Amino acid sequence: MAATQVIQSEWTKIRSVASTVWTLALAVVVTVGLGMLISALTKSQYDNLSETERLSFDPTFISFAGMSLGQLALIVFGVLVVSNEYSTGMIRTSLAAVPQRGTLLFSKVAVATALALVVGMVTSFITFFLGQLMLGDLKASIGDPGVLRAVIGGGLYMTLIAMFSMGVAAMLRSPMLSLGILMPFFFLISTILGAVSATKKVGQYLPDQAGSKIMQVVTPINDDTPYGPWGGLAIMVAWVAAALVGGYVLLKRRDA
Template sequence: MAAFPAILQSEWTKLRTVRSTVWTLGLAFVVTLGLGALICTLANNNFADFAPKNAPFDATGTAFAGIILGEIAMVVFGVLAVGNEYSSGMIRVSLAAVPQRATLLVGKAVVIALAAFAVALATVFITFFTGQALLGGHSTTITEPHVLRAVFGAAGYLTMICLFSAGVTAMLHNQTLALGVLVPFFFLLSPILGAVPKVKTVAHYFPDYAGQRMLLVYQEHNQPFGPGAGFLICLTWTLAALAGGILVLRTRDA
């Protein structure tokens, strides 16, 4: 049986030596920061158009306007981090070296989580402080109530979406198919259902909607639940996807 630290080292080597995964993480940083900076600049210059009528202005949420693009990059990273081995056939070599399939996928998930969280944490903190600088007199500070929690929530959300995508890819054994499922789910099905009155309650419990509650600084009256419940729902989806990946990997040939 391979030692778990050796599995982690092997998975880290595989992750950092594939250019597509490295570039995808870099893209997550660039698009999140870039769009957030653009929106903050526009908000500062046209504040009357951005300020809500009957609610406080959310300077933190404005800085994180680019999270939606960062989320796309994190989904792709999670898919590639698992799917590259299937597309190249290297998964057979990995399973020959580590026959304990559940242990292999857990090790891969740990490495993916650490890489995603490190990049996400750097991204959200730099994005937050850059956004506040661009908002000028409309900015907030990290010490204001719930702001630091929202910043860490943004990093946690991006990390869990990445791991959820990795788990789905492990279940499907195909990165093209995984992207074909995840991208429409997050960016078509979830927004559409969320806009339909009779079914929007269902969409509230999807991982993306629930996870984005973690970014809230102000609890809105029309929100079904807050950041804590959003975290638990998103975490449940993530763990379920990884558990499904382990089950499929243990019962299906690579």
């Protein structure tokens, strides 16, 4: 089967599974809604901030506060796209139709990545503009230095989270096992490692912590992170590449 036909087939699969569509919708709603809420709360509490907190105040980054929860929906999306066929047994049919396993995985990832990129970019821009609306006179403008980079970076971050999840799901094959590892990793372990001083230097090289740097415009006071926005994104891309290569290698070596 030609690569274009495989891509069309994967597009049909993704559209026909309601859960994948709902997870993308949930990512938008949670990211935008929580971002607006936290931006509004920040505006109301701004007068109570210390001088140090005001110097670190980043209106752009604040509008992306909902991304920490919204990314969980992208993780579910990435996992379901790849591992759904394993849980239903349809993977055998897919491999029979497309014996070239690399082509099958590439097509699946390509279609899902394109969809995640569109949703991520739309979500990022809506989140920014509505968040700034909530911040009122504290807002940043899309034309301010570094802001457009941060907003585009927000969309790239969401896309890379989904891609990383696809790679992990391709390695583990089980949706329950994949989610059982990824959810605690991003929601608890990464946060704890980044917050504890003894493990902070390790935590800052994890994919979510490094990647989120691209959404920062104002560098916080006393921030000793050894890389900038693009360096952080590059670290996240390396994690994604490693996960996808691992998924490809195991798909080639294992039986369906």
